[in-house]
Amino acid sequence: MKKAWAWLIIVAACVAVSLVRADEGMWPLNRVPTREIQHRYGTTLTPDWLAHARLSSVRLANGCSGSFVSSTGLVMTNYHCVVGCVEALSTPAQNVQRDGFVAATDADERRCPGLEVNQLTEITDVTARVREATKSATGESFRKARDSAFAAIERECTTGDEVRCDVVTLYRGGRYDLYKSRRYQDVRLVFVPEFDVGFFGGDPDNFMFPRYNLDAAFLRVYERGVPLQASYWFDWSTHGAAAGDLVFVTGHPGSTSRLYTVSQLEFDRDVSLPANLMYLSELRGLLMEFRRRGPEEERIADAQLVFIENSLKVGRGEFAALATPALMDRKRAEETALKRSVSARRDLQRHFGSAWDEVQAAVQRRREAWPRSTALARLGGSRLVGYAQTLVRLADEQAKPNEQRLSEFRDAALPAVRQRLGAARPVNRTLETVQLAFILRHIRERLGLDDPAVKALLGKRSPDEVAIAAMAKTELDTADARTTLMSGERAGVEASSDPLIKLARAVDPFAREARLRLENLDATIERASGLIAQARFAVSGESVYPDATFTLRLTFGTVKGWTENGREVPPFTTLGGLFDRHTGSPPFALPRRWLDRQNRVKLDTRFNLVADTDIIGGNSGSPLLDRDGRIVGLVFDGNIHSIGGEYWFDQARNRTVAVDSRGLREALGAVYDADRVLKELSAR
């Protein structure tokens, strides 16, 4: 199975060890190593098992995972995956964020604006077609030929708004697969706990274990105005998982970089990670102070801080991994070993031998291009500016043939774009003003005063002046204004006097140019990385898994703790531990309801657990399944060592963190009286 990796690691370590196979790999559903699993665990994943798992799993288009858990479209996911919905539905009168939400009837279920759910229906290999379209191309010509091929394939596949088709680049260019999904856009909130328990422990406990967090939510998919009649869903395990049990996770890991060359890893370490960490740190400081302005500001800022602090912890962990000499030494050794195998065979050397140098040369140019492109892209960090940019580009891109458009405006993606623009979401102008001023100042700082893009944005005015003036007069905070601009002709956007539309138009030529420069370099890298992937296939066969791409994957492993500084960390916590950890001060303050009902709760119920399944961000909301495909947990996090999973899998310490199915049921019953949800879950 994993001979390729195992072999490389052995070469790197220069020691002879027995072939210890790792529970490693995020496997596409058409590449699951069933024989390996059969061999190691005695469990056969039949084609039916896999099809059922695929069709019972869903992707939340906002970056999460979930699963159908009833015949009437009930979807289980994490609290933190629906925090945007919670924010949108919260008002001073009904504060869903503070108080949680339990729908008493279908009629009480409330639509989450802009939330889209996808169910994977088919995977088709389109590598040959993409290769044919891109052969002998490189850089910009490669990018254009590839994008044209993608657009044509997706257009042929897309038979209506309810179908979503995405060509996915696997193995960083080694394979291209077409992923066809069923698209659902009417998704409603059924249950969320209070923020204080759905995010218990807050940033301090994030990525930590032992853990005590009810990071759970239930949604329902509607079709034509009524609950979906689902054909596939996961049953609930009656007894839950025990230490040592084989478990599976289906879900959508967002992105990993395990197949990066050393020059790409150095780019992350030297350029992108430090810049992003500084940017996010400054924004975090700003929001931590903004939230002191008052309760409403606190609520709005906190919703953003959840994501910023998560990104910071992830970024710090990734940087720490790359800043560890041992890891980089190992990566260098692996690369050297593969290069050596290639150079030992003349045919491989001729086809693939120069690929690493090609990557390195493009990465060197990327070091120069990335900062400007990235700084300008930060403008979308203001939600209102993001709307303006989308409207400006939508108008421009719709006028072009499908295959020449920026990727996010191809036909396949337009329904999601339109839904986002048309969805009513509350916007706080004060925060938008502060954020835009911050972003403008940042751009000026990184590009310098004399950059033409900075002059287009600021003229002789200060970042504050520009932000205040633009945010005072824009009308893009209403869905109506956006819908009008979105629905009209291109001339409507061109003629608009909305200050944010004007700002977006002024900077767009510079932002596009900077972005395309980067994308051309990325195309060069993708082409060369494709060669490296083919070289790896030639040397080690196809039994390696591709980097994560926010497409459905299956991973397997067992319920188990790990050893931290010589101390064993057991794999389970209990609900009693949650009460013990309560201090009364956020983020360790339990809601009133929990304190009032403490005596109803069975305190020895298992609450959170860990397993050595191989997951990463994007897997949030994934079901944790037993060998019979029944739900034993709800994945919501990894431990601190899982962050380095971006670059490698550390089986000894990398752990998935989940809400135990038993703790979740206990909370729904004893604390929330959510009998309606409980009854829907079919336990077997």
Added chain:
Amino acid sequence: MKKAWAWLIIVAACVAVSLVRADEGMWPLNRVPTREIQHRYGTTLTPDWLAHARLSSVRLANGCSGSFVSSTGLVMTNYHCVVGCVEALSTPAQNVQRDGFVAATDADERRCPGLEVNQLTEITDVTARVREATKSATGESFRKARDSAFAAIERECTTGDEVRCDVVTLYRGGRYDLYKSRRYQDVRLVFVPEFDVGFFGGDPDNFMFPRYNLDAAFLRVYERGVPLQASYWFDWSTHGAAAGDLVFVTGHPGSTSRLYTVSQLEFDRDVSLPANLMYLSELRGLLMEFRRRGPEEERIADAQLVFIENSLKVGRGEFAALATPALMDRKRAEETALKRSVSARRDLQRHFGSAWDEVQAAVQRRREAWPRSTALARLGGSRLVGYAQTLVRLADEQAKPNEQRLSEFRDAALPAVRQRLGAARPVNRTLETVQLAFILRHIRERLGLDDPAVKALLGKRSPDEVAIAAMAKTELDTADARTTLMSGERAGVEASSDPLIKLARAVDPFAREARLRLENLDATIERASGLIAQARFAVSGESVYPDATFTLRLTFGTVKGWTENGREVPPFTTLGGLFDRHTGSPPFALPRRWLDRQNRVKLDTRFNLVADTDIIGGNSGSPLLDRDGRIVGLVFDGNIHSIGGEYWFDQARNRTVAVDSRGLREALGAVYDADRVLKELSAR
């Protein structure tokens, strides 16, 4: 002269080039390469010239440089070097920060609280004595033996509070010199311009050129209540400098790391720089939002932001240097070349051959120890907590023999400590509360909830709760309260119920332990680095300069611009350019007085200039001198390429930025009517 470096560079580049000697080096006043200067520029620096330069130069103990410029103790330095004084003297009634300050008579000159000025009177080599004391010691024993030796030497040298004695570690442990200085603690403000012109261009223009900034201030040293009768001062050049002129800078470069081993450079890149950049970025974001609370908050926050943003720019530049593959490759090649020379001679190999591995092993342990020690040390970032910590430690340390104390509490340093504690400086409790909460949160984040130091600081309370409670009740914001605690017995501090004293006492054992762990590792590194320095002396002679140590140095070069992206940057700007750059919005807004008097100003007067002298932070306030030792400028910055000067000197692009002496005179006369100051400057 610089054969050692030139040779190493040639080895690294593997090309034969003619020996282009660089205007490189920050030379201690007893090691100035006079023959080299004579050879290259035809100018002889006599012992008298050097003694005059030494005694006319001063160090501001807060981290800056300056120079005597009159017979009555007038000192020239930068605006940004006295920003603490300006802040302390500013009140809503007399806003020195906003309006500037021109003393009309001696009686109007106002004392700067806590400002100390040092004049270097003698340098003595004490290497043999320190070596004898530390021989065969390592780690903790080396640290203790060295500190005892330092303390004994300093105690013998210190003959009164007006004498300051510091043993300085040069060449990272290759030499030890005793620096004896005259100490002045009564320093008064004579002139500062408005913040808006003394910091014109703000953070965006910081480290940039062309530049237009009147970053100038005049102080006066008093002795026994009257202006100092100075025996040494620099005259003013009547005609200023021209392009190509030989120039000198005397001043106190704070710190460089050019002699670091590769493992030390990797530590900076991987650990300390990223962590510091994230910390400062977050604090910056917080202050940028805090300043929006109101005009008073804006004033206080801005005074801090000047330093934070400066540190951020420096840190980013340093990181960028280390993240440049070419620089690290060069450093690796230099190290390899030196190691090879050592291994080629059996005696050298035996004495010095293992030093690099010793450094590397200690650095590896430093990677583990640094984060905790540094996080705890951040507590001193709150001024009031800093007072509390100093009081707690002062009480503890005073009870110990001099040579066993923490270095900053040795007898030689105590006058400065006492002056800082006793100086009345306004403190804003709101900002202190916000900052303490921020720091506590940061510590909890980095150390984790279960760290004993975190438990000592927070108990079960949140960072906000602890900060609010402590800042509401502390009395350490008054100089009286601090003086009482400082003057009393140790029991007084131990019995104090001041919440900040209690906080400082609670965390002190942990902070001390973490710090000493780091200092023991640093001692191991210093010992091994001393061996590397001796190896370098053995291979290349002593004609290399030591890393900067905030001791007096002389550097030489010429007035010249550089080439940026193929474009020539000329070495001078004019006062006319200042008016052209005025936009009306800070930091590009000229004060009213300048706009009103624009027609009086000779606009073609040279205003700022650059030279290729080798300086770094700490040189701020240094005089720029012509070959006759007359003032032609006031150093206040370097260009953006000067930041990498931390690790290497790039003669092609590294430039010193100074206020031209002519522009400074023109401003004093035409804008400020500061005839009293002008008359005092003796031009020749």
